[in-house]
Amino acid sequence: MDLAVVVIIQVLYAVASLVIISAGLAVIFGMMKVINLAHGEFMMLGAYSVIGATRLGVNLWVAMLLIAPVAVGAIGVLLERLVIRRLYGRMVDTMLATWGLSLLLVGIVTSIFGNTMAGVSAPLGSFSIGAYSVSGYTLVIIAVAVVLAVAIRWVLLRTQWGLIARGTMQKPDMANALGISPSRVYSVTFAAGAAITGLAGGLLAPLTGVVPAMGGAFIAKAFITVISGGPAIVAGLVSASGLLGAINLLATFASTPVLGEVALLVAAIVMLRLLPHGITGRFFKGSL
Amino acid sequence: MNRFVTSWVSAALWLAIGIVLLFGLPVMLDDYTLIQVTIYAVMSILGVSLAFIWGFGGILCFGQTAFFGLGAYTYAIAVLNMGESTLPFFLAIGVPALFAALLGYVIFYGRLSDVYMGVITLTVTLILFNLVNSTAGPQWKIGVAPLGGFNGIPGIPTLNVPGNADDVLSPKGLFDVTFVCLLLVYGALRVLIGSKVGHVIIAAKENEQRALLLGYDVRAYKLFAFTVGGAIAGLAGCLFANWGAFTNPTIFGLAQSAQIIIWVIVGGLGTLVGPIIGCVAIEWLTTAIGTQQTFNSNLMLGAILVVFVLVVPRGIVPSLGSLGEWLYRQLAHKRMPAPAPAATPVLPRRP
Numbered sequence: 001m002d003l004a005v006v007v008i009i010q011v012l013y014a015v016a017s018l019v020i021i022s023a024g025l026a027v028i029f030g031m032m033k034v035i036n037l038a039h040g041e042f043m044m045l046g047a048y049s050v051i052g053a054t055r056l057g058v059n060l061w062v063a064m065l066l067i068a069p070v071a072v073g074a075i076g077v078l079l080e081r082l083v084i085r086r087l088y089g090r091m092v093d094t095m096l097a098t099w100g101l102s103l104l105l106v107g108i109v110t111s112i113f114g115n116t117m118a119g120v121s122a123p124l125g126s127f128s129i130g131a132y133s134v135s136g137y138t139l140v141i142i143a144v145a146v147v148l149a150v151a152i153r154w155v156l157l158r159t160q161w162g163l164i165a166r167g168t169m170q171k172p173d174m175a176n177a178l179g180i181s182p183s184r185v186y187s188v189t190f191a192a193g194a195a196i197t198g199l200a201g202g203l204l205a206p207l208t209g210v211v212p213a214m215g216g217a218f219i220a221k222a223f224i225t226v227i228s229g230g231p232a233i234v235a236g237l238v239s240a241s242g243l244l245g246a247i248n249l250l251a252t253f254a255s256t257p258v259l260g261e262v263a264l265l266v267a268a269i270v271m272l273r274l275l276p277h278g279i280t281g282r283f284f285k286g287s288l
Numbered sequence: 289m290n291r292f293v294t295s296w297v298s299a300a301l302w303l304a305i306g307i308v309l310l311f312g313l314p315v316m317l318d319d320y321t322l323i324q325v326t327i328y329a330v331m332s333i334l335g336v337s338l339a340f341i342w343g344f345g346g347i348l349c350f351g352q353t354a355f356f357g358l359g360a361y362t363y364a365i366a367v368l369n370m371g372e373s374t375l376p377f378f379l380a381i382g383v384p385a386l387f388a389a390l391l392g393y394v395i396f397y398g399r400l401s402d403v404y405m406g407v408i409t410l411t412v413t414l415i416l417f418n419l420v421n422s423t424a425g426p427q428w429k430i431g432v433a434p435l436g437g438f439n440g441i442p443g444i445p446t447l448n449v450p451g452n453a454d455d456v457l458s459p460k461g462l463f464d465v466t467f468v469c470l471l472l473v474y475g476a477l478r479v480l481i482g483s484k485v486g487h488v489i490i491a492a493k494e495n496e497q498r499a500l501l502l503g504y505d506v507r508a509y510k511l512f513a514f515t516v517g518g519a520i521a522g523l524a525g526c527l528f529a530n531w532g533a534f535t536n537p538t539i540f541g542l543a544q545s546a547q548i549i550i551w552v553i554v555g556g557l558g559t560l561v562g563p564i565i566g567c568v569a570i571e572w573l574t575t576a577i578g579t580q581q582t583f584n585s586n587l588m589l590g591a592i593l594v595v596f597v598l599v600v601p602r603g604i605v606p607s608l609g610s611l612g613e614w615l616y617r618q619l620a621h622k623r624m625p626a627p628a629p630a631a632t633p634v635l636p637r638r639p
Contacts, residue, residue, distance in 0.1 A: 100593030107587025
């Protein structure tokens with residue numbers, strides 16, 4: 001019984017961390033069809049802003065939930081204005097340019113902070129279920145993932161801003177004719193995606209070591225989750241995270257964490273062969 | 289793509305330059321620089337493999353290093369087990385080609401779009417990196433060759449003269465073999481591109497729908513191009529393992545994959561020589577930057593990639609080619625007032 005509860009928490013945690021890692025990318029790719037290969041580096045910047053802020057004496061929660069998203073969102077606006085704006089509609093060029101940005105960001109952060117591991121310890125300690133001990137922070141990650149998914153869906157479906165954003169993505173010239181500036185909407189959407197990614201980096205900073213090259217560990221997982229999810233942003237994100245997270249965790253239990261990662265990636269490739277348009281290209285069609 | 293770059297004259301010209309370099313460089317350079325040039329040639333073969341599948345096949349593979357790494361590891365494992373290097377050399381080409389064929393089957397016959405293609409190849413590379421990286425410890429070995437995990441495989445025997453395992457190549461010999469391989473690969477690819485199959489491959493890149501409607505099974509042609517690219521990358525990997533007598537998982541890494549793409553972008557997409565020039569230039573720059581500490585090489589590579597995508601998206605060689613053609617036309621225009629014939633698009637050309 002205790003074991004079952006622990007396993008369920010672990011599965012939820014695996015799914016939740018995939019949701020958190022991929023949410024920012026899902027927004028940017030799902031809305032703007034921009035493949036942001038600097039996604040991992042945005043997370044890395046979020047993690048570094050948490051490290052920097054806590055060193056300056058800011059409360060850890062404020063740093064993770066507020067400073068990281070705001071800082072990375074601001075960087076997102078800057079990069080969108082300088083680079084990505086020039087490449088809309090040229091998908092492959094965008095991929096290449098964002099890959100260049102990712103190398104550039106790694107280089108800049110390495111020059112500033114050095115190529116050493118920094119870290120903050122996870123708050124909240126742990127509690128025990130029967131003979132097993134579970135970290136309290138695990139539950140925070142699960143809760144944030146749920147809130148994040150619900151919030152993205154709510155903003156896109158129920159607010160004026162979400163309506164404008166979705167409309168602009170479908171027909172920019174029509175939105176423009178109605179008095180909305182598409183370039184501003186693109187900017188804000190990209191910033192929102194970047195901010196969510198920064199939040200993810202901040203939240204995961206206590207769990208992973210913070211090094212300049214840490215982004216590489218997330219990029220493949222995030223991509224494969226978003227692509228497996230398919231066209232619906234939130235439904236795709238949650239369903240793909242659920243499937244891949246569970247596969248990852250079960251394979252990890254059965255063998256080693258490395259093989260767990262491999263199982264996740266292999267499962268995603270096999271799935272894309274069977275469902276080339278992702279899960280929501282076949283199921284839950286028309287949802288968001 | 290301009291006429292000069294695709295014409296046979298340019299192929300002959302570049303091959304002639306290559307042959308002059310093949311005989312000239314060992315005379316002009318000392319051994320240390322020659323070894324340095326050998327690695328440039330190895331990397332150029334890798335660059336050409338991506339230049340072919342991306343520039344002519346339209347297949348953007350983010351994981352060309354997967355085949356490169358597989359080639360290096362296959363050679364290392366096979367030669368440590370067999371002791372003689374002839375069969376391992378061919379295995380190092382065959383195994384990556386087979387892997388490319390399998391992967392290409394999943395991608396092309398699944399009709400995945402090019403963006404998904406990039407993500408999948410990236411993922412496969414990461415899988416290989418993770419797998420090989422985790423094989424530290426004596427229990428991981430194939431035959432007598434330990435895989436060594438993140439430490440890699442040291443002490444890989446160098447290529448020997450076929451049939452005689454004791455007669456191993458000197459650094460000069462390895463330079464010759466590598467450079468001849470580069471020239472052969474270049475020449476063979478030029479022949480392939482000029483052939484009917486090559487025209488179909490290019491046609492499929494230019495307009496997949498139209499090629500399909502003309503009755504060509506685009507999937508098979510793309511798969512063929514991808515497999516050839518994998519084989520060439522495997523050859524480069526084999527030569528890489530020979531060059532340093534060492535291989536480790538970082539050759540599967542993302543940084544390496546990014547570099548190849550940067551060579552092609554900088555040199556010029558749609559040419560075979562451009563990526564070689566890009567490769568030599570970037571490798572030289574990275575080495576130069578690596579020897580001093582103030583400036584991070586990632587920073588420079590990233591900046592180069594962003595700037596080229598934004599400002600010189602066609603790369604150096606095609607831009608210089610157009611510049612040359614423009615100058616030529618200006619001069620010809622001055623000499624005789626008749627209007628110079630407009631450059632006609634030559635691809636896809638009828639066989």
